[in-house]
Amino acid sequence: xxxxxxxxxxxxxxxxxxxxxxxxxxxxxxxxxxxxxxxxxxxxxxxxxxxxxxxxxxxxxxxxxxxxxxxxxxxxxxxxxxxxxxxxxxxxxxxxxxxxxxxxxxxxxxxxxxxxxxxxxxxxxxxxxxxxxxxxxxxxxxxxxxxxxxxxxxxxxxxxxxxxxxxxxxxxxxxxxxxxxxxxxxxxxxxxxxxxxxxxxxxxxxxxxxxxxxxxxxxxxxxxxxxxxxxxxxxxxxxxxxxxxxxxxxxxxxxxxxxxxxxxxxxxxxxxxxxxxxxxxxxxxxxxxxxxxxxxxxxx
Amino acid sequence: xxxxxxxxxxxxxxxxxxxxxxxxxxxxxxxxxxxxxxxxxxxxxxxxxxxxxxxxxxxxxxxxxxxxxxxxxxxxxxxxxxxxxxxxxxxxxxxxxxxxxxxxxxxxxxxxxxxxxxxxxxxxxxxxxxxxxxxxxxxxxxxxxxxxxxxxxxxxxxxxxxxxxxxxxxxxxxxxxxxxxxxxxxxxxxxxxxxxxxxxxxxxxxxxxxxxxxxxxxxxxxxxxxxxxxxxxxxxxxxxxxxxxxxxxxxxxxxxxxxxxxxxxxxxxxxxxxxxxxxxxxxxxxxx
Ligand SMILES: Nc1ncnc2c1ncn2[C@@H]1O[C@H](COP(=O)(O)OP(=O)(O)OP(=O)(O)O)[C@@H](O)[C@H]1O
Ligand SMILES: [Mg+2]
Numbered sequence: 176x177x178x179x180x181x182x183x184x185x186x187x188x189x190x191x192x193x194x195x196x197x198x199x200x201x202x203x204x205x206x207x208x209x210x211x212x213x214x215x216x217x218x219x220x221x222x223x224x225x226x227x228x229x230x231x232x233x234x235x236x237x238x239x240x241x242x243x244x245x246x247x248x249x250x251x252x253x254x255x256x257x258x259x260x261x262x263x264x265x266x267x268x269x270x271x272x273x274x275x276x277x278x279x280x281x282x283x284x285x286x287x288x289x290x291x292x293x294x295x296x297x298x299x300x301x302x303x304x305x306x307x308x309x310x311x312x313x314x315x316x317x318x319x320x321x322x323x324x325x326x327x328x329x330x331x332x333x334x335x336x337x338x339x340x341x342x343x344x345x346x347x348x349x350x351x352x353x354x355x356x357x358x359x360x361x362x363x364x365x366x367x368x369x370x371x372x373x374x375x376x377x378x379x380x381x382x383x384x385x386x387x388x389x390x391x392x393x394x395x396x397x398x399x400x401x402x403x404x405x406x407x408x409x410x411x412x413x414x415x416x417x418x419x420x421x422x423x424x425x426x427x428x429x430x431x432x433x434x435x436x437x438x439x440x441x442x443x444x445x446x447x448x449x450x451x452x453x454x455x456x457x458x459x460x461x462x463x464x465x466x467x468x469x470x471x472x473x474x475x
Numbered sequence: 476x477x478x479x480x481x482x483x484x485x486x487x488x489x490x491x492x493x494x495x496x497x498x499x500x501x502x503x504x505x506x507x508x509x510x511x512x513x514x515x516x517x518x519x520x521x522x523x524x525x526x527x528x529x530x531x532x533x534x535x536x537x538x539x540x541x542x543x544x545x546x547x548x549x550x551x552x553x554x555x556x557x558x559x560x561x562x563x564x565x566x567x568x569x570x571x572x573x574x575x576x577x578x579x580x581x582x583x584x585x586x587x588x589x590x591x592x593x594x595x596x597x598x599x600x601x602x603x604x605x606x607x608x609x610x611x612x613x614x615x616x617x618x619x620x621x622x623x624x625x626x627x628x629x630x631x632x633x634x635x636x637x638x639x640x641x642x643x644x645x646x647x648x649x650x651x652x653x654x655x656x657x658x659x660x661x662x663x664x665x666x667x668x669x670x671x672x673x674x675x676x677x678x679x680x681x682x683x684x685x686x687x688x689x690x691x692x693x694x695x696x697x698x699x700x701x702x703x704x705x706x707x708x709x710x711x712x713x714x715x716x717x718x719x720x721x722x723x724x725x726x727x728x729x730x731x732x733x734x735x736x737x738x739x740x741x742x743x744x745x746x747x748x749x750x751x752x753x754x755x756x757x758x759x760x761x762x763x
Binding site: 348351352354355357358359360361362363364365366367368369 | 552556582594595603610
């Protein structure tokens with residue numbers, strides 16, 4: 176009798192940890208997708224990607240709490256600001272650097288990360304802002320285990336956006352143009368694709384998807400510096416998935432999400448905060464192209 | 476009588492086309508004394524002038540490094556992406572000055588380039604490559620897909636394949652098909668025969684000829700394979716060190732003793748000369 180009780184508690188914990196992990200993983204994938212888009216299309220390694228999440232979280236908090244907007248409008252406003260932020264980053268920060276070496280570009284994106292963080296702290300301060308519930312917070316039974324609704328919504332929203340973006344890359348004219356530019360810029364120019372517009376689009380998409388991820392995170396944990404800490408997990412995800420692989424980023428997001436969740440649940444002691452970076456280092460040592468990094472096609 | 480004539484070495488004041496020259500019909504593309512410099516110091520085109528009449532096939536021949544690809548890149552607005560610049564002269568397309576027009580705009584105007592080395596989008600499928608080729612089109616391009624598959628039935632069988640893994644010949648077909656998707660008025664091909672087996676070269680040249688005949692597409696063909704190029708061309712230009720040194724109707728050029736000597740590899744004795752002989756001879760005698 177007692178045995179069975181312990182067993183079912185064990186299963187329950189496991190299911191809950193799994194769902195938490197997958198939810199976090201879906202958000203991570205969404206956040207990291209923008210990084211991959213920018214890297215693929217423009218070749219830039221964007222160290223500011225995690226801080227776009229922070230901006231998103233505070234924007235939606237400000238929209239709802241400071242401006243009393245309905246949550247829907249607050250999200251729309253945050254996304255519009257995100258797109259503008261992405262476009263401005265491309266136009267004023269990176270375009271002047273075209274042709275500069277990789278290290279300078281990386282330094283500039285690191286600088287951008289500090290600027291974004293500083294800006295958020297300057298405008299909204301550093302104390303955590305609890306978020307009014309806008310995604311329903313109740314619980315539902317899933318596989319006989321109570322699960323909070325906002326996690327399920329996080330998975331649904333992140334999944335839907337990832338699916339839409341995948342479709343966009345496979346089917347739409349602009350999606351194919353972006354992949355063409357990622358493949359061969361000059362050949363893309365020769366078929367009339369404006370490389371400049373593709374770069375702008377890449378940054379806009381990157382910022383928008385990250386801000387959306389930031390909004391979902393804020394809904395789970397409130398708006399605080401923690402969002403940026405969560406955003407930094409983008410790097411282990413993209414390194415694990417391969418810097419340029421969209422499917423890779425989705426799978427790696429799930430892996431890192433689960434890993435953090437299980438470590439927190441079964442080991443604890445703060446190891447969960449370190450484990451993604453241990454993975455990062457291991458991958459860099461063992462498989463620098465990640466699990467799914469695109470193979471350079473060498474036949475010609 | 477042959478109407479082959481030497482290009483004016485300095486390229487100065489070249490305006491009146493020779494009688495019987497390529498300018499009898501409407502001009503589609505004209506280069507006038509074009510000078511191109513890479514990296515602000517490397518002078519590559521030195522007064523390049525040529526004319527491509529509407530509806531014709533024009534061959535541009537010349538040895539390695541003569542500046543053929545540079546000429547095409549200059550026309551297409553690709554030089555800025557290679558730290559190159561047109562520093563003098565003009566390029567007109569259908570009477571409009573396009574000397575400094577950007578690449579995307581050039582394609583919209585009806586000028587397509589099939590680049591040297593094929594340059595298909597390796598990670599895209601065959602059909603995605605073709606869709607990318609129609610990027611500038613606002614109207615439906617379903618018919619054009621069918622047309623391309625009609626010209627290249629092999630591509631139709633391979634439409635779902637990743638382009639990077641196609642054979643060289645298939646990639647060349649895809650590159651031409653992709654350019655065709657933009658519905659160009661003029662198609663420029665940079666060494667389409669490069670690295671292909673003779674059979675495939677014939678097939679590709681055959682299709683180029685058919686595109687010209689059926690669709691009325693003007694063709695500017697850059698080639699090392701002078702014999703085959705002159706075979707399908709109406710008019711030919713020979714380029715050396717950044718300018719035209721010889722031009723004429725293709726048939727006359729193919730008969731020209733110098734051309735035979737240097738580009739067709741046939742000596743006056745009618746024998747094929749070895750490359751080294753030709754090289755040696757070339758050093759002694761230049762058209763310049
Ligand atoms: N991006 C560049 N920067 C500097 N020099 C260049 C560049 N591209 C070409 N050149 C130089 O310009 C000259 C002409 O090159 P181009 O590619 O136009 O020759 P080509 O006639 O096409 O030769 P090939 O038959 O070998 O393709 C060469 O000497 C080459 O080294
Ligand atoms: Mg060339």
